[in-house]
Amino acid sequence: MNVIVIGAGIVGASIAAGLAESGTAVTVLERGRSGGGATATSYAWVNANGKEPTSYFALNAAGVRAHHELARDGAPWFVPGGHLEIAADEAHQRHLDGRIDRLREHGYPVEEFSAERARRSVPDLRVPEGTRKVAFFPEEGHVFPLAYLDAMLGRARAAGAEIHTRTPVVALEPGDVGATVRTADGRAFAADAVVVAAGRWTGEVAALAGAHVPLLQFSEPGDVTVGYLATTDPVATSLDKVVTTPRLNVRPHDGGRLLLQxxxxxxxxxxxxxxxxxxxxxxxxxxxxxxxxxxTGSARVERLVVGQRVMPADGLTIVGPSAEQPWLYVVATHSGVTLAPLLGQAVTREVLGGHEPLLDDFRPGRFRDGTTPASPPVPRRPGEQ
Structure with missing residues (x-):
């Protein structure tokens, strides 16, 4: 079986590695450089925290478990240090209390810390006076996405995958069996199946085959598709986990730096x-x-970026066979970092003829009539990506 994966970000690379390691002939086509889209500008927090509805929570919780399994013998890209959330006012406490109750009903690990225990957990942490509640989510963590990406692309290559960067796809042409994928440099690639995991360009690429994958695109400053990330210069700090507060989210970054949101x-x-x-x-x-x-008094922001989120029109992951073309499989998700290792396994299974029930509520067929649902709310709750 020949499969073409379009997109070499964190999701596409995971799928390519899974397929190649299954013995499938895989070709990866990437329009720019690998990881040049959302992968490079993600806060990269691995979690299922507050994700609704229940099926979306279950999908993300499975993604968290997949990260732990993948890194069970240690991995340079995954830091399973947990997540500490500080609720500094009554409204945030009520929101956090409700979320803790729901998460416990689902069996999601969470502990309630005193301010003093929070300080012991992160000795450099300034817990505001009057803090109402601190919650700790021990199974959450964060990823260094480019290190993860390098590992997945390396696994894909080692298993025989061909990876072509700077190779935009310009046509997807159905055949008697499968399709022909044409690229801007004039090449043609025959495929039994095509997986489009091109981040925020997934809808654009899928449309070449007549498939409808509605993603939100940037329209105005501050809309749901964009957000700032700030990287500091190297800082000596005890921080070893994700910390979220009403005014700042912060986690360790590479080289002793901190990533701020x-x-x-x-x-x-x-x-x-x-x-x-x-x-x-x-x-x-x-x-x-x-x-x-x-x-951190001497810390300075070394780099500011505006990350652009992969945002399906209803806010929920899109994953599964196209309703329009049987050889076309599409993947687009705002939770790409959390879900990447799970999708690498699940999409491989489905492309090869299996079925993953966790994906059933997220099929692209829900947009079959061509309608686009109302846009999701702008993520503004403490700790959201």
Missing amino acids: ALDLDVAADPDHVPAPDSALAAEFQRRLRETLHG
């Missing part, structure tokens, strides 16, 4: 106008970091 600041995010590291926005990130962690 402040969801309320995203209202001005515009991928065409990214502030400089010496901007007022960078100074605000630095101020909030000092409020959150001791020993």
Whole structure:
């Protein structure tokens, strides 16, 4: 069987590795550089925290477990340090209390910490006076996405996959069996099946085959598809896990750096106008970091980016065979980092003729009539990606 995977981000690479290691002949076609889309600008927090409805929670919880299984003997890309969430006001406490109750009903591990225990967990942590509640989610963690991507692409190549970057797909032509994939450089690739996992370009690529995959695209500053990420210079700190607060989310990054996110600041995010590291926005990130962690007074923002989310029109993962073409399989998800290892296994199983029940509520056939559901709400709850 010959399978073409379109997209070499964190999801496409996971699927390519799974297929190649199953003995399938795999060719990966990537329009730019591998990981050049959402993979490179993700907060990369592995979690199922607060994800609704129940089937979407179950899918993400399975994704969390898949990360632990994949890294059970240690992996340089996965840090299973947990997630500490601080609720500093009454409204946030009520929201957190309700979420904790729902998560416990699902068997999702969560502990309630005192402020003192939170400080012991992260000695540099500044817990605000009057903090109402601190929750710890021990099975959550974070990923260094480019390190994960390198590992998956390496596994795919070792199993025989061919990987072509800077190779945009310009046509998907049905055949008697399977399809022909044509690229901008004039080449043609025959395939029994085509998997489109091209991030925020998935809808555009699938449309070449007449398939409808509705994804939201950036339309104005601060919409649901965009958000700032700030990377500091190297900082000496005790932080070893994800910490979320009403004013700042922070986690360890590579090389001793910290990765920062402040969801309320995203209202001005515009991928065409990214502030400089010496901007007022960078100074605000630095101020909030000092409020959150001791020993960060000299930390400086080294890099600001505007990440662009892969956002299905209803906010939920799209994964499964196209309703229009039997040889076409599509994948698009806002939870790509959490789901990547699970999708690598599940999509491989389905492309080879199996069935994964966890994916049943997320099939592209729900858009068969061509309608696009109402847009999901802008993610603004503490800790959301």
